[in-house]
Amino acid sequence: MTAVPTNRFDALSEWSDRHFKWLLVAPAVLLILALSVYPLLFSVWVLFVNYDFTVPGHAFVGFRNFTRVLADPVARWSLWVTVLLSTINVTLEFLLGLALALAMVRNFRGRGLIMSILIIPLFISPVIVGQAWALLLQRPFGPTNYVLSQILGYEVTIGWLTQAPWNFIALVLADVWQWTPFMFVILLAGLTAIPPNLYEAAELDGVDGWRAFWWITLPQLAPMILLAITFRILDAVRLFDTIFVMTGGGPGTNTYSSSFYLYTLGFTQFHLSEATAGAWIFLLLTAILITFLVRRLLRAEPT
Amino acid sequence: MNNREKRDFEAGLNAELDAWLRGENTRRSFIKKFGLMTGLLATSGGILSPWTENALAQAAVDLADPSTPLGKAQAAAMKASTEGPADGSAYRAVQAAKQYSGVTINMTYETGLQALDPRNFSGPVWEQLTGIKSNVVELTNPDQYSKAVAEHIAGSGAYDVLDISPAWTPSMADGGVIAPLDDYIAKYMNQADLDDVHPLYKALPTYKGKIWGFFDDGDMFALYYRKDIFEDAKLKEAYQAKFSKALEPPKTWEEYAQIAQFITDNLAPNVYGAGHFRKAGSPGNQFDFLQQFRANGGVLFGDDMKAGLSSDAGMKTLTNMLAANAASIPGNNELDAVSLWAAFLQGKVAMIYSWPPTGRMAANYSQSAKAINFVPQSTIAGKVGYAVVPGNPEHATGYNKALSADSRNADAAYLFMQWVTSPPVSLARVMLPYALRDPYRLSHFKSELYGDLFPSAKEYLINLNNSANVGLLDIIMPGAQDYFLSLDRMCTSVWAGTDPKAALETAAAEWDQTTERLGVDQQKAYYEDFKKLPGSSADHTVEKMGLAVKL
Numbered sequence: 032m033t034a035v036p037t038n039r040f041d042a043l044s045e046w047s048d049r050h051f052k053w054l055l056v057a058p059a060v061l062l063i064l065a066l067s068v069y070p071l072l073f074s075v076w077v078l079f080v081n082y083d084f085t086v087p088g089h090a091f092v093g094f095r096n097f098t099r100v101l102a103d104p105v106a107r108w109s110l111w112v113t114v115l116l117s118t119i120n121v122t123l124e125f126l127l128g129l130a131l132a133l134a135m136v137r138n139f140r141g142r143g144l145i146m147s148i149l150i151i152p153l154f155i156s157p158v159i160v161g162q163a164w165a166l167l168l169q170r171p172f173g174p175t176n177y178v179l180s181q182i183l184g185y186e187v188t189i190g191w192l193t194q195a196p197w198n199f200i201a202l203v204l205a206d207v208w209q210w211t212p213f214m215f216v217i218l219l220a221g222l223t224a225i226p227p228n229l230y231e232a233a234e235l236d237g238v239d240g241w242r243a244f245w246w247i248t249l250p251q252l253a254p255m256i257l258l259a260i261t262f263r264i265l266d267a268v269r270l271f272d273t274i275f276v277m278t279g280g281g282p283g284t285n286t287y288s289s290s291f292y293l294y295t296l297g298f299t300q301f302h303l304s305e306a307t308a309g310a311w312i313f314l315l316l317t318a319i320l321i322t323f324l325v326r327r328l329l330r331a332e333p334t
Numbered sequence: 335m336n337n338r339e340k341r342d343f344e345a346g347l348n349a350e351l352d353a354w355l356r357g358e359n360t361r362r363s364f365i366k367k368f369g370l371m372t373g374l375l376a377t378s379g380g381i382l383s384p385w386t387e388n389a390l391a392q393a394a395v396d397l398a399d400p401s402t403p404l405g406k407a408q409a410a411a412m413k414a415s416t417e418g419p420a421d422g423s424a425y426r427a428v429q430a431a432k433q434y435s436g437v438t439i440n441m442t443y444e445t446g447l448q449a450l451d452p453r454n455f456s457g458p459v460w461e462q463l464t465g466i467k468s469n470v471v472e473l474t475n476p477d478q479y480s481k482a483v484a485e486h487i488a489g490s491g492a493y494d495v496l497d498i499s500p501a502w503t504p505s506m507a508d509g510g511v512i513a514p515l516d517d518y519i520a521k522y523m524n525q526a527d528l529d530d531v532h533p534l535y536k537a538l539p540t541y542k543g544k545i546w547g548f549f550d551d552g553d554m555f556a557l558y559y560r561k562d563i564f565e566d567a568k569l570k571e572a573y574q575a576k577f578s579k580a581l582e583p584p585k586t587w588e589e590y591a592q593i594a595q596f597i598t599d600n601l602a603p604n605v606y607g608a609g610h611f612r613k614a615g616s617p618g619n620q621f622d623f624l625q626q627f628r629a630n631g632g633v634l635f636g637d638d639m640k641a642g643l644s645s646d647a648g649m650k651t652l653t654n655m656l657a658a659n660a661a662s663i664p665g666n667n668e669l670d671a672v673s674l675w676a677a678f679l680q681g682k683v684a685m686i687y688s689w690p691p692t693g694r695m696a697a698n699y700s701q702s703a704k705a706i707n708f709v710p711q712s713t714i715a716g717k718v719g720y721a722v723v724p725g726n727p728e729h730a731t732g733y734n735k736a737l738s739a740d741s742r743n744a745d746a747a748y749l750f751m752q753w754v755t756s757p758p759v760s761l762a763r764v765m766l767p768y769a770l771r772d773p774y775r776l777s778h779f780k781s782e783l784y785g786d787l788f789p790s791a792k793e794y795l796i797n798l799n800n801s802a803n804v805g806l807l808d809i810i811m812p813g814a815q816d817y818f819l820s821l822d823r824m825c826t827s828v829w830a831g832t833d834p835k836a837a838l839e840t841a842a843a844e845w846d847q848t849t850e851r852l853g854v855d856q857q858k859a860y861y862e863d864f865k866k867l868p869g870s871s872a873d874h875t876v877e878k879m880g881l882a883v884k885l
Contacts, residue, residue: 070884071337074752082387082482084479084480085505085812085816085850085852087508087509141617146516157783169665169668169673170665170668171663171664171665171677171682172665172673172676172692188664190665190667190668190830192613193614193667193668193826193829193830194830194831197829206549241573268576274383278614279614279616280499280614280615281613281614281822281825281826281827281830282614282667282822282826282830282832283614283823283824283826283828283830283832283837284823285826285830295819298476298477298480299476299815299819300815300816300819301476301479301480301483301815305654
């Protein structure tokens with residue numbers, strides 16, 4: 032049976048059938064071009080010109096935007112804060128997530144309910160998490176210092192949001208509370224995938240629990256650990272929401288993360304070129320880290 | 335088409351034919367139905383949209399009980415808009431705007447409570463009067479600048495009326511973002527209405543000899559204090575005995591800290607002497623520093639445009655602010671403006687200085703609106719006194735209404751601006767319980783209707799006027815955001831323990847960098863213009879210039 036176009040409508044139908052696949056793909060391609068490729072190319076142009084809402088015109092400035100960011104002590108400090116908070120957050124989340132996963136890997140009464148409760152923080156917006164922790168920790172209305180005072184028997188007057196190191200501890204608390212369930216879910220999936228016969232063989236050989244964990248669980252779980260850590264680091268280095276809500280970057284620039292610094296530079300001070308240069312530098316540093324992690328991830332095989 | 339493609343095509347066509355014979359959906363019918371549905375949606379949107387928009391606009395008009403002062407003010411605004419006087423700016427704006435019936439003007443407003451005025455009152459009323467629709471675009475405060483500039487660069491014509499901080503006027507005027515209003519004013523306005531604005535605010539939209547907007551929000555800081563505490567006989571006696579002077583609202587910042595500490599020492603933990611919004615990113619730090627620094631004789635920039643922060647005045651200011659912090663409610667450094675209001679309204683704090691809504695909330699007037707019921711009910715209504723902040727109070731930000739240079743409905747947009755800021759309409763707006771727009775016209779300060787809004791409203795208005803007489807303006811020049819940010823960082827780092835002198839030097843260095851980035855000569859020219867404004871320094875206030883308004 033051969034389709035012979037008899038009128039314009041049929042010809043259009045035939046054309047649409049022949050190119051249907053392209054029609055389906057076209058919206059996605061256009062969206063990617065409009066929302067990713069064009070802004071990316073535009074940002075390259077912005078890097079080398081003056082694109083600053085406080086200075087009219089778009090004069091070519093060479094590498095000045097980069098040198099200004101590199102010379103800014105606040106930029107360097109914010110990078111250090113990002114590294115520090117990311118490392119502490121991801122380490123704590125991994126350890127707690129692993130402990131929870133090990134505790135929850137066996138079936139017991141109420142396991143489903145507890146798991147549901149444990150993963151609730153994952154579904155809450157980071158802004159809401161930040162606001163909730165700010166309300167808990169804020170003085171004079173937050174209950175934290177009051178509760179601590181009652182427990183400890185003397186007046187606790189910690190400035191959780193305004194005094195170092197308490198402000199860092201507050202940020203870590205909020206992040207760990209929200210993202211430990213992420214580690215937990217991935218690691219639990221990894222644990223349940225370990226063949227039970229490995230543990231049975233080890234038991235027959237008289238291997239104790241600790242050795243079984245060290246020589247069976249960890250190697251078998253290694254790819255999932257690497258995956259979970261890679262995903263969390265990708266997210267953790269972008270830390271912004273909780274800082275914005277809880278500390279506002281303060282006191283001074285004490286809790287500026289790189290994302291918060293770039294936001295302030297771009298959208299409070301309106302130095303968009305410098306913010307773009309900073310974003311590219313940050314992207315480069317992140318890309319090096321992620322490339323390293325992804326390579327390890329691709330190489331990782333359970334032994 | 336090669337053989338394989340031909341085979342695939344025929345197989346597909348046969349499958350479609352079979353499906354069609356079975357009455358099932360085929361790929362083609364799916365596409366047709368999808369197209370039909372999309373077309374229907376687009377068509378129905380076109381038909382339904384005006385109807386629903388109109389219905390919503392009508393439903394949104396939020397008018398007060400006509401027997402209340404607000405209801406009377408709203409009725410007076412309607413009457414002035416529809417019946418005149420014929421030379422009134424409100425009437426002339428409405429009459430001229432009717433020819434633009436059906437157009438939509440897009441206006442930026444700060445997100446949240448600020449936007450309720452055009453959504454619930456002025457926007458719908460304007461539509462009823464003229465047929466001109468309004469589309470309120472809610473933006474955060476920084477975005478009110480950045481989005482306006484970005485849209486101008488893009489040439490989108492997205493906005494018609496811009497709500498901008500007066501500090502942004504020079505940048506936006508020079509950048510071509512906003513248009514001068516002089517020709518429109520000459521054509522449409524009763525220019526006597528310009529003289530009705532308090533002298534502190536009158537010049538704010540003026541730049542390089544042209545008028546770039548209408549001032550629309552008198553954000554004057556004032557001192558709000560607990561009269562019952564200041565009039566307590568035992569406390570008065572104890573204060574007299576300790577300091578050999580009467581307990582009364584402070585006149586200097588040293589007195590302020592001293593009284594705050596005295597009240598805290600005597601009444602805490604029930605009541606603390608003072609509270610401030612000191613949270614990082616909360617604008618309280620920059621405003622407070624600027625008002626105290628200048629009241630202490632500080633000079634923002636020297637003749638060489640080097641920052642004057644690191645000076646005796648700077649040290650004195652930070653020392654006083656630290657003393658006030660120490661005398662304040664626990665958690666003082668973590669409070670934002672709303673938390674501070676909550677503490678004051680709950681009776682935990684004896685003195686605060688803040689924006690004018692403080693007075694309306696303390697009297698429980700604001701809380702009569704559902705929109706603002708997140709603010710606690712005042713437990714101190716009737717107990718609050720008003721005073722001028724020691725030295726010179728800050729006019730903290732404020733708003734100008736400006737005309738977007740890219741507006742495609744410039745006349746309609748201008749006429750809305752003229753109408754909404756006209757004396758009768760602006761009075762009704764600053765009286766809205768949920769409004770964050772505050773009195774700024776002489777007719778507002780003298781209004782009998784406003785004076786009847788709550789028991790002490792007359793004293794409140796007088797105090798706002800007196801505060802404006804000695805008030806100071808925020809820095810109005812390019813880079814203001816950078817200068818402010820440096821002050822906020824400086825203050826919050828000092829609250830956390832940084833040495834004040836080192837913090838002042840860091841902030842001064844940041845100011846110098848900003849000045850150099852923008853060009854020293856250019857900034858100097860802007861600063862010289864700023865210095866000419868009444869309220870630019872403690873030696874150049876409305877009162878010092880002999881322009882004080884007496885009520």
